[in-house]
Amino acid sequence: MTRILIIGYMGAGKTTLGKVLAKDLGLQFYDLDWYIEGRMHKTVAQIFAERGEEGFRTIERNMLHEVAEFEDVVISCGGGTPCFYDNMQYMNAQGDTVYLKASPEVLSAHLKMGKTERPLLKGKTPEELRDFITCQLAAREQYYTQARHVFNVEVLDSYDKIQTSVTNLRTLLNI
Numbered sequence: 001m002t003r004i005l006i007i008g009y010m011g012a013g014k015t016t017l018g019k020v021l022a023k024d025l026g027l028q029f030y031d032l033d034w035y036i037e038g039r040m041h042k043t044v045a046q047i048f049a050e051r052g053e054e055g056f057r058t059i060e061r062n063m064l065h066e067v068a069e070f071e072d073v074v075i076s077c078g079g080g081t082p083c084f085y086d087n088m089q090y091m092n093a094q095g096d097t098v099y100l101k102a103s104p105e106v107l108s109a110h111l112k113m114g115k116t117e118r119p120l121l122k123g124k125t126p127e128e129l130r131d132f133i134t135c136q137l138a139a140r141e142q143y144y145t146q147a148r149h150v151f152n153v154e155v156l157d158s159y160d161k162i163q164t165s166v167t168n169l170r171t172l173l174n175i
């Protein structure tokens with residue numbers, strides 16, 4: 001039975017890489033944010049707006065306990081998932097955890113490319129964004145580094161190169 005859990009900061013590429021990794025391995029892919037949105041019939045942004053971050057974290061933990069029971073899966077978590085409750089310990093008990101590690105510069109570059117709404121980053125100027133990421137990443141690193149594996153992420157200049165990343169990730173995970 002294979003169960004891979006991908007963690008890391010917003011913009012690291014958890015959703016993007018997880019999806020391609022799952023396809024490559026012939027496993028089911030779950031993105032925790034998408035799973036939450038499907039189960040709640042609301043976007044992550046709506047849940048934040050209606051219930052605050054605390055409300056979102058409770059839902060996130062409950063949904064994590066649902067998806068992390070599934071077998072032969074790749075699960076991409078949200079950036080905050082490992083940092084609340086005993087989620088990190090739980091994930092390490094449930095499967096093979098991998099931290100997609102990226103510098104604030106790489107994360108900012110990725111986040112500039114994407115168009116998704118991330119409630120924690122919304123409305124920030126580029127300077128505020130960089131400071132926020134640097135600060136929050138430093139605070140969260142203590143959770144992320146509890147992952148069983150660490151995979152260093154670079155900015156890819158072409159989407160084709162994601163396959164190379166997946167191959168490197170498979171080597172790291174020995175799968």
Ligand SMILES: Nc1ncnc2c1ncn2[C@@H]1O[C@H](COP(=O)(O)OP(=O)(O)O)[C@@H](O)[C@H]1O
Nearest residue numbers: 010011012013014015016110113114154155156
């Ligand atoms: N290695 C990479 N190089 C360049 N762009 C990337 C890379 N990984 C992800 N991206 C882009 O960065 C944005 C955030 O990626 P995403 O997978 O949503 O991150 P996460 O789920 O970790 O928040 C997306 O627009 C995605 O296309």
Ligand SMILES: O=C(O)C1=C[C@@H](OP(=O)(O)O)[C@@H](O)[C@H](O)C1
Nearest residue numbers: 009010011033078079080118119
């Ligand atoms: O880092 C965080 O606290 C969050 C990350 C998001 O997921 P991504 O890391 O996939 O963007 C999403 O769960 C929510 O906006 C909160």
Ligand SMILES: [Mg+2]
Nearest residue numbers: 014015033077
């Ligand atoms: Mg994601």
